[in-house]
Amino acid sequence: MLEMLRDPFFQRAALATLLAGIACSTVGVLVVTMRVSFLGVCMSHAAFAGALLGLVIGVNPMCSAIVLSLVAAGVLGPLADRGDFSPDTAIGIVFSSALGVSFLLLSMIPGPKTEALGLLWGSVLTVSSGSLYLLAAVAAATSLLAIGFFKEIQTVIFSRELARSLGLPATVVFYGILVTSGLTTTASLNAIGGLLVFSLMVNPAAAAYQLTYSLRKMFIISAVLGIASGGLGLLLSWYLNLPTGAVIIVTSCVLFALANVFSPKRRALKTNVNEGEAHEQPG
Amino acid sequence: MMGRYARIGIFGRIKTRDRKIVQDSLERVDASHLTNRPYGQLSGGEMQRVNLARALAQQPRLLLLDEPTTFLDAESQQTVRQLLLSIHSQENLTTIVVSHDADMLAGLCDEIVVMRHGSIERTMSSREFADA
Numbered sequence: 001m002l003e004m005l006r007d008p009f010f011q012r013a014a015l016a017t018l019l020a021g022i023a024c025s026t027v028g029v030l031v032v033t034m035r036v037s038f039l040g041v042c043m044s045h046a047a048f049a050g051a052l053l054g055l056v057i058g059v060n061p062m063c064s065a066i067v068l069s070l071v072a073a074g075v076l077g078p079l080a081d082r083g084d085f086s087p088d089t090a091i092g093i094v095f096s097s098a099l100g101v102s103f104l105l106l107s108m109i110p111g112p113k114t115e116a117l118g119l120l121w122g123s124v125l126t127v128s129s130g131s132l133y134l135l136a137a138v139a140a141a142t143s144l145l146a147i148g149f150f151k152e153i154q155t156v157i158f159s160r161e162l163a164r165s166l167g168l169p170a171t172v173v174f175y176g177i178l179v180t181s182g183l184t185t186t187a188s189l190n191a192i193g194g195l196l197v198f199s200l201m202v203n204p205a206a207a208a209y210q211l212t213y214s215l216r217k218m219f220i221i222s223a224v225l226g227i228a229s230g231g232l233g234l235l236l237s238w239y240l241n242l243p244t245g246a247v248i249i250v251t252s253c254v255l256f257a258l259a260n261v262f263s264p265k266r267r268a269l270k271t272n273v274n275e276g277e278a279h280e281q282p283g
Numbered sequence: 284m285m286g287r288y289a290r291i292g293i294f295g296r297i298k299t300r301d302r303k304i305v306q307d308s309l310e311r312v313d314a315s316h317l318t319n320r321p322y323g324q325l326s327g328g329e330m331q332r333v334n335l336a337r338a339l340a341q342q343p344r345l346l347l348l349d350e351p352t353t354f355l356d357a358e359s360q361q362t363v364r365q366l367l368l369s370i371h372s373q374e375n376l377t378t379i380v381v382s383h384d385a386d387m388l389a390g391l392c393d394e395i396v397v398m399r400h401g402s403i404e405r406t407m408s409s410r411e412f413a414d415a
Contacts, residue, residue: 151288151297158285158322166289213321
């Protein structure tokens with residue numbers, strides 16, 4: 001165990017999963033409570049398309065991934081704000097566009113596509129210093145934004161209409177959530193991978209949602225579960241010699257299942273239903 | 284606490300005074316017992332009480348209510364009507380209610396403005412409205 005902890009590869013991987021756990025689970029609370037969980041998939045594919053574009057035109061894939069995820073956020077916001085269809089439809093349109101562009105760019109990369117596919121699956125054990133700094137910056141920024149703008153975020157999650165009527169910058173907060181979601185998925189691309197980042201975003205937040213009604217506590221529980229998923233997943237993958245990203249995601253799924261089983265909300269709902277049925281029993 | 288957010292400002296923090304105003308607002312609409320209940324689990328009538336408390340927590344000079352009794356059962360409609368009457372009389376707070384419920388308006392308002400296609404058609408007292 002001590003030998004493993006002294007290994008520089010393990011240390012970097014542990015730091016990367018810790019930071020990705022914090023950043024993804026914080027953004028996850030926003031997308032889960034706003035009922036736009038698919039936003040994570042959409043953003044990760046936009047970031048993936050951006051990274052592939054970087055590989056094709058020969059610029060840093062992380063820079064082009066950030067640019068394209070910001071473009072996706074910029075398109076999603078106004079589309080979702082249009083009254084004639086739901087935010088889910090807007091997310092679906094941007095997601096399918098990003099997917100199409102990704103496959104197109106993938107076919108344009110000459111030779112072996114190892115680097116491109118690496119972005120899809122992620123490789124936490126070979127994460128670069130630059131990616132670690134980016135993850136650290138995004139994890140710090142998302143946490144600070146969640147703390148600093150807690151009441152604005154809480155009101156927008158409850159009702160954007162109410163937030164507007166209270167004079168709060170509802171649109172700025174909504175666009176901020178989109179941009180933060182794009183930056184978080186981009187920063188996690190190298191470590192966790194474009195496909196798996198969505199699970200690390202949604203599962204800890206959805207598990208936290210099962211355990212509390214308080215948004216404040218939800219942020220804390222989600223971050224703890226995100227870090228636990230990353231830490232446990234990394235340890236298990238190290239011992240069992242399995243792909244780290246995949247084990248992290250399976251761990252987060254197991255934690256969600258446990259939260260679902262022990263959810264006080266679920267028990268309360270069951271009690272209410274049983275009481276309702278008891279009242280309906282004939283005299 | 285959302286009712287106080289407009290007064291607190293973007294970087295402002297909730298203070299003891301804000302908590303007291305919120306508690307007072309909840310007491311004024313007889314909703315103190317709902318403080319720790321999730322909003323989504325409240326009944327229609329309880330939700331309207333909390334909505335009213337949130338509006339009062341802003342310490343408004345004018346109360347604007349849009350269809351305050353829509354989708355409520357008869358008992359909850361009566362409760363909300365009584366609440367509005369007591370708020371109006373105790374606080375001396377000018378209240379404008381938009382509603383299609385003619386019976387509720389007749390028992391609640393001093394003056395009634397009938398609108399059709401966005402224009403004022405007639406202005407009358409509640410007695411005239413009841414007789415009409």
